[in-house]
Amino acid sequence: VYPDQQTASVTVAKRIAELIISKQKNNEPTVLGLATGVTPIKVYAELVRMHRQEGLSFKNVITFNLDEYYPMLPTSAQSYVTFMNENLFNHIDIDKKNIHIADGTLSQPDVAQFCLAYERKITELGGLDLQLLGIGRTGHIGFNEPGSAPNSGTRLVTLDDLTRGDAARDFGGKENVPTKAITMGIGTIFKAREIILMAWNEKKAPIIKKAVEGEISGEVPATYLQLSDNVEFIVDQGAASALT
Ligand code: F6R
Incomplete structure (x- = not known):
C-alpha cells in the first residue's frame, strides 16, 4: 500500500526499468504485457521521462497488450492502439515491429486463428517477463x-454491462461502446513470471477487497490471482481502504 498513486507509479516504472536494464546486460529482450x-x-509517463532524461532504451523490449475492443479500427480515438501510441510508444525508442496489440479489424472467423498466433508468439519468446494489470469494477x-x-487463453469475449457503462464517457454514450473485445486469457496472464496489479482511489476499494480477501471464484476473475505466487497488488490508500 503506497501513500499515493504517483509514488506507487514511479515505483512500478523503476521496477520495469530495472528489469529492462538487467535483461539488456545479458543481451536478452524484455517481454512486457x-x-x-x-x-x-x-x-507510462514515468517510463517516458526515464527514456528522455536518463537514456532508458526500449530497443530490446517486446510488448503484448492485454486487450482491444472488437470491432475497432486502430486509428480510432478510442482504440487501445491509439492509447498506447499516445501514452507510451510515440515517445520512446521501441521498434514498432516489437509491439503487439490484438487486431480489432479482423473478420470474426479469423479471430480464433489470430488469438492462437498471439499465444504462440508469447510462448516462442519465452513467455512474458512481467504483466501489468489494472482491475475493472466487475x-x-x-x-x-x-x-x-x-x-482461458486469448479469445473474443463479450463485455459486461458494467464495463461498458464505465467506458461510456470515452465513447460518448454506452450505446457506442463495442459489445466485444479480444483479450488475453487468465491462463495467459498466469504464465507471466511476474504480475503487478495496480489500483487507485476509493472507487476501486470494494473490488480490491473482493479480489484480495474474497472467495476464489469465476464470479470475480481477479480472485484467481490469489492462486499465483508471482503476483503483487500495488495500491494507494484509497484502493486499500476497505481491506481488513
Ligand atoms: C485494460 C484492461 C482493463 C483495465 C480495467 C481498469 O487494458 O485490461 O482490465 O485495466 O478495466 O480500467 P481503468 O484503469 O481505466 O480503471
Missing part, C-alpha cells in the same frame, strides 16, 4: 469478465 485504461498512465483483469475460466 501491458495494460491500458487510466490506471497505468502515470507509470473484477475483470484484461477483459476477462465474470464467468471466465482460470485456464
Whole structure:
C-alpha cells in the first residue's frame, strides 16, 4: 500500500526499468504485457521521462497488450492502439515491429486463428517477463469478465454491462461502446513470471477487497490471482481502504 498513486507509479516504472536494464546486460529482450485504461498512465509517463532524461532504451523490449475492443479500427480515438501510441510508444525508442496489440479489424472467423498466433508468439519468446494489470469494477483483469475460466487463453469475449457503462464517457454514450473485445486469457496472464496489479482511489476499494480477501471464484476473475505466487497488488490508500 503506497501513500499515493504517483509514488506507487514511479515505483512500478523503476521496477520495469530495472528489469529492462538487467535483461539488456545479458543481451536478452524484455517481454512486457501491458495494460491500458487510466490506471497505468502515470507509470507510462514515468517510463517516458526515464527514456528522455536518463537514456532508458526500449530497443530490446517486446510488448503484448492485454486487450482491444472488437470491432475497432486502430486509428480510432478510442482504440487501445491509439492509447498506447499516445501514452507510451510515440515517445520512446521501441521498434514498432516489437509491439503487439490484438487486431480489432479482423473478420470474426479469423479471430480464433489470430488469438492462437498471439499465444504462440508469447510462448516462442519465452513467455512474458512481467504483466501489468489494472482491475475493472466487475473484477475483470484484461477483459476477462465474470464467468471466465482460470485456464482461458486469448479469445473474443463479450463485455459486461458494467464495463461498458464505465467506458461510456470515452465513447460518448454506452450505446457506442463495442459489445466485444479480444483479450488475453487468465491462463495467459498466469504464465507471466511476474504480475503487478495496480489500483487507485476509493472507487476501486470494494473490488480490491473482493479480489484480495474474497472467495476464489469465476464470479470475480481477479480472485484467481490469489492462486499465483508471482503476483503483487500495488495500491494507494484509497484502493486499500476497505481491506481488513
Ligand atoms: C485494460 C484492461 C482493463 C483495465 C480495467 C481498469 O487494458 O485490461 O482490465 O485495466 O478495466 O480500467 P481503468 O484503469 O481505466 O480503471
